Amino acid sequence: MNSAIRRLAVGAIILMLALMANSTYLQAFRSNELNGRNDNTRVRDEQFSVNRGPILIGSSPIAQSKETNDQYKYQRTYSDGPLYAPVTGYYSFQFGRGGIELNQNSELNGSDPSLAFRRVVDVLTDRRQQGASVTLTLNAAAQQAAYNALGSKKGAVVALDPKTGKVLALVSRPSYDPNLLASHDLGKASDAWKRLNASDDRPMSNRAIKELYPPGSTFKLVTTAAALSSGKYKPDTAVHSPAQLPLPQTTVPLVNENGKNCGGSDNATLTVALRWSCNTAFGTIGLDLKADALREQAEKFGFGERQLPELGAVASQFPGDPNEPQIAQSAIGQFDVRATPLQMAMVAAGIANKGEVMKPYLVQSVRTGDLKTISETKPEALHQAVSPEVAAQLTAMMTDVVNNGTGKPGRIDGVQVAGKTGTAQTSKERPPFAWFTAFAPADNPQVAVAVIIEDAGVKRDEIAGGTLAAPVAKKVMEAVLGR
Amino acid sequence: MSIASTSVIQIIPRTRRGVELMLLIVAIGVSVGAYVNIGITVQDKVPASTGYYAAGIGLLALIAHLALRYRAPYADPVLLPCAVLLNGLGVAMIHRIDLGLAATRVAKGLNPKAAAAPQQITWTAVGVVLFLLVILLIRDHRRLQALTYTAGLAGLVLLVLPLVPGLGVEVNGARIWIHLAGMSFQPGEFAKVCLVVFFAGYLVVKRDVLTLAGHRFLGLDLPRARDLGPIGVAWAVSLGVLVFEKDLGSSLLFFGLFLFLLYVATERAGWLIIGFLLFAGGAFFASQTFSHVQARVDGWLNPFAEDRGQVATGLMGQAWGGILGRGLGQGRPDLTLYGQSDFIISSFGEELGLTGIIAIILIYTLIIERGLRTALGCRDIFGKLIATGLAMSFALQVFVIVGGVTGLIPLTGLATPFMALGGTSLVANWAIIALLLRISDQARRPQTPAAPVSDETIAMAVQKQ
Numbered sequence: 001m002n003s004a005i006r007r008l009a010v011g012a013i014i015l016m017l018a019l020m021a022n023s024t025y026l027q028a029f030r031s032n033e034l035n036g037r038n039d040n041t042r043v044r045d046e047q048f049s050v051n052r053g054p055i056l057i058g059s060s061p062i063a064q065s066k067e068t069n070d071q072y073k074y075q076r077t078y079s080d081g082p083l084y085a086p087v088t089g090y091y092s093f094q095f096g097r098g099g100i101e102l103n104q105n106s107e108l109n110g111s112d113p114s115l116a117f118r119r120v121v122d123v124l125t126d127r128r129q130q131g132a133s134v135t136l137t138l139n140a141a142a143q144q145a146a147y148n149a150l151g152s153k154k155g156a157v158v159a160l161d162p163k164t165g166k167v168l169a170l171v172s173r174p175s176y177d178p179n180l181l182a183s184h185d186l187g188k189a190s191d192a193w194k195r196l197n198a199s200d201d202r203p204m205s206n207r208a209i210k211e212l213y214p215p216g217s218t219f220k221l222v223t224t225a226a227a228l229s230s231g232k233y234k235p236d237t238a239v240h241s242p243a244q245l246p247l248p249q250t251t252v253p254l255v256n257e258n259g260k261n262c263g264g265s266d267n268a269t270l271t272v273a274l275r276w277s278c279n280t281a282f283g284t285i286g287l288d289l290k291a292d293a294l295r296e297q298a299e300k301f302g303f304g305e306r307q308l309p310e311l312g313a314v315a316s317q318f319p320g321d322p323n324e325p326q327i328a329q330s331a332i333g334q335f336d337v338r339a340t341p342l343q344m345a346m347v348a349a350g351i352a353n354k355g356e357v358m359k360p361y362l363v364q365s366v367r368t369g370d371l372k373t374i375s376e377t378k379p380e381a382l383h384q385a386v387s388p389e390v391a392a393q394l395t396a397m398m399t400d401v402v403n404n405g406t407g408k409p410g411r412i413d414g415v416q417v418a419g420k421t422g423t424a425q426t427s428k429e430r431p432p433f434a435w436f437t438a439f440a441p442a443d444n445p446q447v448a449v450a451v452i453i454e455d456a457g458v459k460r461d462e463i464a465g466g467t468l469a470a471p472v473a474k475k476v477m478e479a480v481l482g483r
Numbered sequence: 484m485s486i487a488s489t490s491v492i493q494i495i496p497r498t499r500r501g502v503e504l505m506l507l508i509v510a511i512g513v514s515v516g517a518y519v520n521i522g523i524t525v526q527d528k529v530p531a532s533t534g535y536y537a538a539g540i541g542l543l544a545l546i547a548h549l550a551l552r553y554r555a556p557y558a559d560p561v562l563l564p565c566a567v568l569l570n571g572l573g574v575a576m577i578h579r580i581d582l583g584l585a586a587t588r589v590a591k592g593l594n595p596k597a598a599a600a601p602q603q604i605t606w607t608a609v610g611v612v613l614f615l616l617v618i619l620l621i622r623d624h625r626r627l628q629a630l631t632y633t634a635g636l637a638g639l640v641l642l643v644l645p646l647v648p649g650l651g652v653e654v655n656g657a658r659i660w661i662h663l664a665g666m667s668f669q670p671g672e673f674a675k676v677c678l679v680v681f682f683a684g685y686l687v688v689k690r691d692v693l694t695l696a697g698h699r700f701l702g703l704d705l706p707r708a709r710d711l712g713p714i715g716v717a718w719a720v721s722l723g724v725l726v727f728e729k730d731l732g733s734s735l736l737f738f739g740l741f742l743f744l745l746y747v748a749t750e751r752a753g754w755l756i757i758g759f760l761l762f763a764g765g766a767f768f769a770s771q772t773f774s775h776v777q778a779r780v781d782g783w784l785n786p787f788a789e790d791r792g793q794v795a796t797g798l799m800g801q802a803w804g805g806i807l808g809r810g811l812g813q814g815r816p817d818l819t820l821y822g823q824s825d826f827i828i829s830s831f832g833e834e835l836g837l838t839g840i841i842a843i844i845l846i847y848t849l850i851i852e853r854g855l856r857t858a859l860g861c862r863d864i865f866g867k868l869i870a871t872g873l874a875m876s877f878a879l880q881v882f883v884i885v886g887g888v889t890g891l892i893p894l895t896g897l898a899t900p901f902m903a904l905g906g907t908s909l910v911a912n913w914a915i916i917a918l919l920l921r922i923s924d925q926a927r928r929p930q931t932p933a934a935p936v937s938d939e940t941i942a943m944a945v946q947k948q
Binding site for chain 2 (some may be wrong): 006
């Protein structure tokens with residue numbers, strides 16, 4: 001009888017061992033899989049309850065978690081929410097995250113592998129896990145200036161430090177208040193989400209980096225860069241620039257905006273052509289250089305690559321295989337050429353930085369709660385877009401645009417600005433886009449900026465990059481230069 | 484078959500009550516520590532109810548201990564502390580989930596529901612009272628043998644009670660509850676005890692015929708066909724439970740207990756094999772035929788299917804706990820469905836981690852093995868069978884419920900012994916522990932009723948030398 005009982009005892013132990021083995025499998029080996037499930041509310045609740053690190057400009061927080069008494073323990077709060085929304089993004093319970101809140105999530109909530117040691121210390125000292133702080137490169141004055149200058153106009157502004165690639169301002173209008181989405185009143189957050197997504201103004205679309213626009217005449221900087229780099233052109237080379245340029249394979253000619261020839265000449269110099277933004281002159285150059293030369297030049301400025309991965313920007317494009325009339329249109333930034341405001345700021349910044357395009361970046365540093373630096377972004381060169389000589393020639397020509405040409409509204413007293421205006425057509429029905437891209441001071445550039453105004457709410461014939469967009473760029477540059 | 488004292492060396496029997504007291508202090512300390520820990524992490528303060536809780540658990544454990552000193556001095560010293568520890572931890576976790584649920588309801592602007600932990604403490608008190616009654620009233624377990632058929636009848640009645648219209652209610656698809664006077668009971672928990680007594684008494688009488696008659700086939704001693712009657716009845720009843728009460732767990736438990744006792748009584752493995760095949764066949768047939776059984780099997784195979792079964796939240800809780808757990812009060816066991824009752828083991832897995840779950844399973848293992856050890860040491864067959872049955876009922880029950888919530892086997896509605904919220908199960912388990920202690924007292928007691936030598940007298944003897 002006892003031997004049977006002993007066998008049962010062994011059997012019982014086997015049953016218990018099976019339970020232990022199964023729990024081990026579940027809790028040690030399957031936990032990552034189960035924790036990653038979308039319907040895992042406890043993980044979502046837990047992450048939403050973390051003391052998330054702040055997002056800083058300098059030492060002032062633009063997004064921070066404040067303690068509350070409700071079940072989520074911390075309320076994400078954005079000071080100047082709409083001003084910084086395109087950068088910070090949002091942090092919501094139901095709708096996930098966006099912007100830096102998304103891209104730097106693991107650092108902000110403290111789960112990043114680089115913070116593993118910190119977490120162990122927190123566990124040992126029984127402190128609640130605290131996320132790291134993320135310091136941005138933004139210049140608060142420039143950001144505010146850009147936001148105010150755009151006012152109620154739909155558009156975007158990007159300002160870069162040409163020497164490093166730091167993003168100094170990144171504004172998109174109309175904007176939204178991420179505080180609404182971060183609300184712990186989930187019903188209100190849900191209403192706000194629905195309203196923002198249903199709005200025709202698309203306040204949550206980041207126009208500065210995620211919308212592609214025809215760059216229009218600002219693209220002539222790329223065409224000019226290609227022309228000068230080819231060796232066939234100098235700033236004083238005369239270019240065929242009639243009022244109307246007949247194009248091969250089509251009866252529709254390329255025309256100048258004002259219907260006249262270029263600065264009173266059918267063969268204006270390259271400098272004059274840029275000064276007055278003559279379409280026919282750049283059409284001629286485009287047909288001469290061919291599509292590949294233009295595309296290669298555009299790609300050296302950053303076209304075809306996703307810039308600013310922190311915010312998930314889209315890549316600007318130059319068309320793949322255009323025919324001759326399409327090449328002429330592309331050379332003036334029409335047809336299928338598409339660029340983000342960030343990309344056009346990079347074009348100006350590349351010229352400003354002696355032809356070297358720096359990789360744009362937004363996150364300056366990541367630090368633990370007790371201010372130990374975990375990572376610090378170092379400036380990184382992207383491409384040598386043009387030689388320093390060509391960059392100097394382009395700078396001189398852009399200075400001329402601001403001093404004598406279409407860019408006059410961008411002038412700043414006592415500072416030499418170099419810039420280029422743009423007016424991009426999309427269709428007959430909708431008003432064109434107004435562009436201005438510039439940098440200053442021309443001899444020692446501190447800031448490069450691109451402005452687009454999508455819909456200024458004024459009549460079509462009044463729109464010109466010079467009058468609409470340049471004053472915005474001017475305000476931003478003044479803010480950076482401390483004027 | 485009774486074991487005469489074969490040892491030549493004189494073993495001085497010790498009561499080990501001092502050891503029990505030390506272990507009890509540890510068990511109470513751990514339980515109260517858990518309770519305080521929860522208060523500090525969840526409410527940032529030592530909870531005001533700590534005194535009530537500590538006094539309640541401590542006093543009940545002390546009374547049980549004193550009763551053993553008085554009436555069963557040679558009883559096993561490990562069983563009571565294990566039961567107290569499981570019971571104490573269970574109440575602490577129920578309290579913790581009370582807090583979690585209340586916080587969620589307050590956040591939603593609702594009034595918090597009545598707390599379940601005080602109710603569980605009350606049931607613990609009832610359980611300990613029954614424990615005392617068993618220890619004090621049943622001076623010799625062999626007297627239960629006279630009640631063999633009464634117990635059998637009672638067990639059967641209790642088993643079918645939930646099927647009585649107006650009395651039985653269906654909870655989560657299983658009809659194993661009855662509602663009486665505004666409270667709900669799980670009569671199956673007591674049926675278990677009655678049936679163990681019945682099986683034991685029946686087998687004591689029938690074991691010779693079941694053992695001796697039969698023939699060998701393929702190296703196995705198979706019983707005669709006409710002796711298959713009892714196992715057939717047990718099989719039919721357990722399948723009846725499965726089909727009509729829709730409860731695979733209870734069905735497995737009753738049939739398993741019968742098989743184990745049959746095996747111990749006859750020492751013939753053939754019975755186990757026949758029984759296993761019968762049960763597997765019946766269960767397979769049921770899973771193909773009855774939709775509720777099918778649903779349980781589906782929920783086991785695909786716990787995260789569209790209409791997420793009950794298991795999903797518990798599995799996610801345990802995964803969230805990982806190896807070391809979130810820490811008491813720092814997980815979200817309130818998000819686990821039935822986290823206080825059926826899934827309390829998942830709640831422990833979440834907050835105490837794999838480490839905690841394994842520790843708890845080890846405590847259950849300790850109870851089971853101490854119970855079987857009691858059976859080994861017991862001098863009469865009836866007592867051996869009862870101790871085996873009660874110990875194996877723990878083993879089966881823990882395996883079925885813990886295996887169910889952790890996804891090892893299909894989920895069925897058995898209570899996690901001593902831990903899960905629910906009065907009937909808690910009270911029945913205290914009675915089972917009392918019976919085991921009673922039998923172990925008899926097993927360990929010196930045979931010649933000389934003056935019992937206690938730890939204290941030995942200590943005194945050592946001091947005198």
